[in-house]
Amino acid sequence: MTHARPFPWEKSYPPKVDWAAPVRAGTVNELFERAAATYPGNYALEYRDRRTTYKELNDLVSRAAAGLISLGVKPGTPVGLYLPNTPVHPIMFFAVLKCGGRVVHMSPLDAERELAHKLKDSGARIMVTTNFPGMVTRALKLDAEGLLDHLIVGNDAEFGPAPINYDPIPANGRSITLRSLLSLASPPAQWPEVSEDDIALLQYTGGTTGLPKGAMILHRNLTSTNSIYKNWAAAQREIKSGEKVIVVLPLFHIYALSSVFLRAIDQGNECMLRPRFDVETTFRDIEEKKANYFPGVPTMWIALVSSPGLEKRDLSSLSMCASGGAPLPVEIFERFKKLTGISLRGGWGMTETSPAGTNLPYDGDAPAGTIGLPLPGLYMDIVALDDPSRVLPFGETGEMRIKGPNVFAGYWNKPEETKNAFVGDGYFLTGDIGYMNEDGWLFLVDRKKDMIISGGFNVYPSVIEYALFEHPDIEGVIVIGVPDDYRGEAAKAFIKMRAGATPLTLDAVREFLADKVGKHEMPAAIEIRDALPMTSVGKLSKKELVEEERRKYQAMKQQNKPATAGANNP
Numbered sequence: 001m002t003h004a005r006p007f008p009w010e011k012s013y014p015p016k017v018d019w020a021a022p023v024r025a026g027t028v029n030e031l032f033e034r035a036a037a038t039y040p041g042n043y044a045l046e047y048r049d050r051r052t053t054y055k056e057l058n059d060l061v062s063r064a065a066a067g068l069i070s071l072g073v074k075p076g077t078p079v080g081l082y083l084p085n086t087p088v089h090p091i092m093f094f095a096v097l098k099c100g101g102r103v104v105h106m107s108p109l110d111a112e113r114e115l116a117h118k119l120k121d122s123g124a125r126i127m128v129t130t131n132f133p134g135m136v137t138r139a140l141k142l143d144a145e146g147l148l149d150h151l152i153v154g155n156d157a158e159f160g161p162a163p164i165n166y167d168p169i170p171a172n173g174r175s176i177t178l179r180s181l182l183s184l185a186s187p188p189a190q191w192p193e194v195s196e197d198d199i200a201l202l203q204y205t206g207g208t209t210g211l212p213k214g215a216m217i218l219h220r221n222l223t224s225t226n227s228i229y230k231n232w233a234a235a236q237r238e239i240k241s242g243e244k245v246i247v248v249l250p251l252f253h254i255y256a257l258s259s260v261f262l263r264a265i266d267q268g269n270e271c272m273l274r275p276r277f278d279v280e281t282t283f284r285d286i287e288e289k290k291a292n293y294f295p296g297v298p299t300m301w302i303a304l305v306s307s308p309g310l311e312k313r314d315l316s317s318l319s320m321c322a323s324g325g326a327p328l329p330v331e332i333f334e335r336f337k338k339l340t341g342i343s344l345r346g347g348w349g350m351t352e353t354s355p356a357g358t359n360l361p362y363d364g365d366a367p368a369g370t371i372g373l374p375l376p377g378l379y380m381d382i383v384a385l386d387d388p389s390r391v392l393p394f395g396e397t398g399e400m401r402i403k404g405p406n407v408f409a410g411y412w413n414k415p416e417e418t419k420n421a422f423v424g425d426g427y428f429l430t431g432d433i434g435y436m437n438e439d440g441w442l443f444l445v446d447r448k449k450d451m452i453i454s455g456g457f458n459v460y461p462s463v464i465e466y467a468l469f470e471h472p473d474i475e476g477v478i479v480i481g482v483p484d485d486y487r488g489e490a491a492k493a494f495i496k497m498r499a500g501a502t503p504l505t506l507d508a509v510r511e512f513l514a515d516k517v518g519k520h521e522m523p524a525a526i527e528i529r530d531a532l533p534m535t536s537v538g539k540l541s542k543k544e545l546v547e548e549e550r551r552k553y554q555a556m557k558q559q560n561k562p563a564t565a566g567a568n569n570p
Contacts, residue, residue, distance in 0.1 A: 003379075005019075005020075007374070008394070008438060009373040011439060012439045013373065014235060014236050014364070016235035016236070017235040017376060018235065021235075023224050023228055023376075023405055024226075024227040026219070026220065026223045027195070028223060029098055030223070031223055031265065032058075033058070035054060035265050035266055039054045040053065040055040043270040044057045044090075044270065044271065046272045046289075047086060047159050047160065047273045048160030048161070050159060052087065057090065057094075060182065061095050063181075063182040063183070065095040065099050065191070066187045066188065067095075067182060068181070069192075071150050071181075072149075073096065075099070075100030075198070076101070076102065076198075076199075077099070077126075078102050079096045079104065080104045080106050080124040080127040080128065081103055081105055081127075082106040082135065083108070083129060083251070084130065084276075085274055086132075086275060088128065088130050088156075088178060090261070090265075090273075092128045097200055097219075099191075102198075102200060102201060103200065103202070104119075104122045104124045104201075104204075105201065105203055105252040105257075106118055106127075108135060109518035109519045110518050112141060112142070113211075113515070113516055116142060118212070118214075119147045119148070121213075121412065122214060125149040126151075126152065127139055127148055127150075128178075129154070130156050131155055131156055131166040131169055132156060132164070132166070132275075133164065133165055134167065135167060136167035136169065139151055139153075140170060143172075150175075151170070151174055151175045152176055152178060153178065154177070154178040155169060155177060155178065197219070199216050200218060200219045200222055201217040201257075202214040202215070203351050206451055206460035211466075213411045213417065214411060214412035215351050215352050215411060216408055216409040216410055217254075217351075217409070218408070221406050221407070221409070222262060222354055224356075224405035225259075225406040226258070226262050227377075228356045228377050228378065228404070228405075229359075236361065237319070237320070237362055241267055243267070243270070244289065244292050244317075245269050245270065245272065245292065245295075246282065246285050246294045247261060247264070247272060248276070248300070249296065249297065254349075254351045255349070259295070272291060277296075279304060282294070282304065286315055292320070294320075294321050294322075295323075295324065296321075297323065297325035298323055298325070298327070298488050299455040299487055304336070305336050310339045320362075322344065322345050322346050325456030326453035326454075326455070326488045327371075327453070328346060329485070329488070343363075346360060347359035347372040348372060348432075348442070351408075351458075352428060352430075353404075353406050357378070357380070358371050358375060358442055359372045359373065360372040366441065367437070367443075371434070374440065378406070379403040379404060379427070381401060381436065382396065382436050385399055385433075388423040388427075388429055389423060389424055394436055395435055395438070396435060397433060397434065398434075399429055399431065400430045401428060403425070407426070450480070450481075450542065451481075452489045452490070453481075454489050454490050455520065459491055459520060460521075461478075461479035461480065461481070463517055463521060464479045464513070465479050465493075467513055467517050468493060468509070474496070474497065474498065474501075476496035477493055477496070478494045478533075478542055479491055479494075480492060480542050480545050480549065482525070482549040483549065483550075484524065490524035492523060492524065492526065492549070493523040493525075493527075494527050494545055495526055495527070495528050496528075505526075506525065509523060510522055510523070
């Protein structure tokens, strides 16, 4: 039997937080149009010192949507966004949804095989990209394979000067510039009808076959998440419009898209779009441009904390700092607070929860090592690993499960995986192992799945393993996550060579994987072994290797040596 109200976490809530506060659903279109109507003169975007108001952004979105309709986009049409953080992303994200289409996110870090899989699996025949180095080149390869009907290319130089060697913009019949798209057609007399139950986003996450699977995230999942975060935040701090939010986290990732970007848009805030993280640029944004909110991932906070003279920096404009995407080392949290007086906040979530889950209160102390409290409107508990219908008592370790209006609708074209992901009355099994104490604080112990979180990116060992198995000299391979002081975790591959084959080097492995996995998926270390551990039924076993690396890590820490994956290389 699951917990009943009052839930155990309610007694640990900040005084004004109400678990039962109404959750406002709806469509993402409504969220954006409401913001544009409420804050027309506020700045929505800042990129390379150029600012775009909500009124201007709304106009660009409408013109882009009209262009998409003329290209055949209608309700249910998937459109691939293959973009870094530039103004092209928000313009086309909202434009696709305004047509009733669904966004298919593709990472600039994806290998060609992953890009091709996402196009084929989702059915997307239109791709939007930019002329950042290498991106048009990869997109044209996909076009040459017959995977595209239209390629829309944004000219980044139009948004401001930058020392970049841009890709040439193609002139073939299936390619069109964003500028041309904006003038293709006039807005229709009536825009397509969009429901909160429509799929807004196919967000690809790890799969069991070596290729990612599409999480079906509905409009109401995203808008409910926004409302849940607002209910949590508004009870603890004044929510202001016009604040400046540093958006350097990639918008193709659910954390940045939902927890950062859509929240900022809903509040009429200014999104300072940054294609990549840079310490000095971040300090410039805070000290000179007076940014108010900086959400990052642990690798960013590690870099900032390691920056000389951090304690002398003027961070007075910041009203909120957050870390997400991966666990933040306690020592980084403590050091940042000591040097700046600012507490980093964050919580737990995942693609399938859009990604609302838990959060730490803005003020006050929390138990060491906790991932926070369940957010308002969400049901969470711990269930037995061998029986996910059996809720465990406080303090016992099992699998975390969650239910709420933010939880996704299932996996695209994977009914069996969808069925297995849910239990009971709509509870989603997260695959994360942890426990809840009697005061409702949740603690993450392990991951049931093998996913590695490296520098805030999700890395799935199976993707790397399947790719390495293609090497003619490799007989067996196991990939695990190993502790890394900078990235949190890094991928390490244990490889058994075929008889007579020359052992591979790390450089040779990376060269082989160059067109098969993304940059964030590249192993940071390898180890050649004569044999790999096996289970009693003859399957490759990871637990022994995980334990070995854990002991290595502990030994390094005792010797005050930095623990990096590369240090584990023979």
